[in-house]
Amino acid sequence: MLCVLCAEGFLNDGFELKGRVELDMALEEFKIEKESADKGVMIVRLTGYLDAHTFERLEEAIAELFGQQRYKIVVDLSHVEYISSAGAGVFIGALSEAHEHKGNIVLMNPTPNVREVFDLLGLTQIFQVVDDKSAALAVF
């Protein structure tokens, strides 16, 4: 494969790593808060980045709710700055189980970045995406 960068002489020694960046571990905090609401609904409020590094924590939190027979879940995305397919996958994986138990996963107030990813993935076709808490509770 023609490599423009090799042609410039930076990497013509193959994959010989000449240095390592020791990155600051300035991981943005990812927070999960839960709040009980009317009609047996649980609101799961997320803050931060939902990516391949953090998605397992959300997966565990939802599994814990399912373990408590809580299948009516509203996910508040108003403070989620970023989502990748790993994060979206948590919702996708949880939805069918929620449906099996006559519950639902409702996505509330996604930020523009998150909504863009939902649109690309077509998540809005299978999830109910609402603007606020009253609209979310009205789903159940």
Add this chain to the structure above:
Amino acid sequence: MSRRSPSGAQTRPSAAGAASGSGSAGSLPAAPGRGVPGAANGSKDARVELIVPSDTTYLSEVRQAVLGVLSNGLFEQVQANLIALAIDEAVANIMEHAYTSSRAGDRKDIEIILKSDATRFEVLIRDRGAAFDPRAVPEVNVKEHLRQGRKGGLGIFLMRKIMDEINYSFKQGVHNELQMIKYAAPAGGDGKRCVRSS
């Protein structure tokens, strides 16, 4: 414009240090001081190299480096964020699948080269792990996928959807190399180019 990653054992520079300069990463939160040299003087030329361990902890740093390079204004912020997402997906995929060996002393680094000029943004991602050709992953019918509650393959779907060109090569015993390109203006049609390998 280029900058080779320094040996970090002594200096411990941040990803921002590798990217250097100043600039805004737009609607994704940016650490102060992110950006590229070219952005500061009005040039759209930029080049940044990163070497990160195969550890998802570093994904946010990778995204910030991408947004730093893209602070040159070549793409609107929404598009820049999506490009950062495509690269996040590619790197996360390597972190998850490429390095399966747990032998002590194995190097599990990922080399990321970000390059932008007035016409396009390009990324080269290299690793020494198991071969993985994203072209071998069948097209995902997302609607069907979602209906069945399946999660796999969505990252590659996003990469294909966002980037104009994806190339892959595997050099036995050397490295995997994934190249992705996004053109500032489509050359025709939807701007997608052929996918090739060697």
